[in-house]
Amino acid sequence: MTSTAPAPRRVALAGASGTIGQAVAARLAAEGHAVTALGRAELADPAGLAAALAAAQAEVVISCIASRSGAPKDAEAVDYQANSRLLKAAQAAGAGQFILLSAICVQRPLLAFQHAKLRFEAELSASGIGYTIIRPTAFFKSLSGQVKRVKAGKPFLIFGDGNLTRCKPISDGDLARFIVSAIDNPEMSGKILPIGGPGPAVSLRDAGELLFAAAGKEPQFTSVSPKLFTYAGRVLGLGAPLSGWLAEKAEYARIAHYYATESMLVLDPETGAYSADLTPEFGTETLRDHYRRLLAEG
DSSP states (O other): OOOOOOOOEOOOOOOTSHHHHEEEEEEHHHTTTTEEEEEEHHHTTTHHHHHHHHHTTSSSSEEEOOOOSOOHHHIIIIIIIHHHHHHHHHHHHTTTTTEEEEOOOSOOOOOOHHHHHHHHHHHTTSSSSSEEEEEEEEBGGGOTHHHHHHHHTTOOEETTTTTSSOOOOOOOOHHHHHHHTTTTTTGGGTEEEEEEEESOOOHHHHHHHHHHHHHHOOEEEEEHHHHHHHHHHHHHHHHTTTTTHHHHHHHHHHHHHHHHHHBBBOTTTTTOOSSSSSSOOOSSHHHHHHHHHHHHHH
């Protein structure tokens, strides 16, 4: 996507306290936009939210909110309801553009939070407001959970042979630049845009090898079968009708199985297979760069 620097806008940003939200806030400030950060308490109060957007005279609204757990209640409350309230407040305040951070995994929706995201995407698309929906692949953060294990000399955990899934992970900074570049950008208006970081696509085993190389260690891997999550989900699901706690845990098992077996790449509509070639790339920071920086920072 190409764009010229837009004129400074009054931007309301939901989710500014999150990892991506913080990067977006910093990018907006660096480009001279006036930013009003919206907290979760405001998002839960329609009247307060409408008042906040009106007071900010918001011209652009950016939503980086997402449910923390992915559990059905949390997904309904955040991925759908909070975004829906935000959209209505944006329209009431006269905002001309709504930029949504979604997720590439909604292409193959099997989980509660994916369906909640899709419901809001459909609502936003039909709302009449100018919109851009951005669906990133994996974040660097999602591939950084085993840094301490590797530093401690432990093996890197993989699912199956480590090549069941692939993604084009994107850094917080690069994703923030992409999101902010949608402001007043006609090439990105009214579109759903998947986006990844610089290629090539990496598997979980590839990520492990990059991490070991950055740490100067010989690769060690331990394989875990994704079937464990399937079995756990089935067992927990037996008690789901009687216990909300068990239902939530069963959904966590389904989420774990999904990410262990589904690639975060664009689905080829002709073949139904994930395609690295069809997954757009953006930015300059690679996963290798990220691992080296994490290890250097301790």
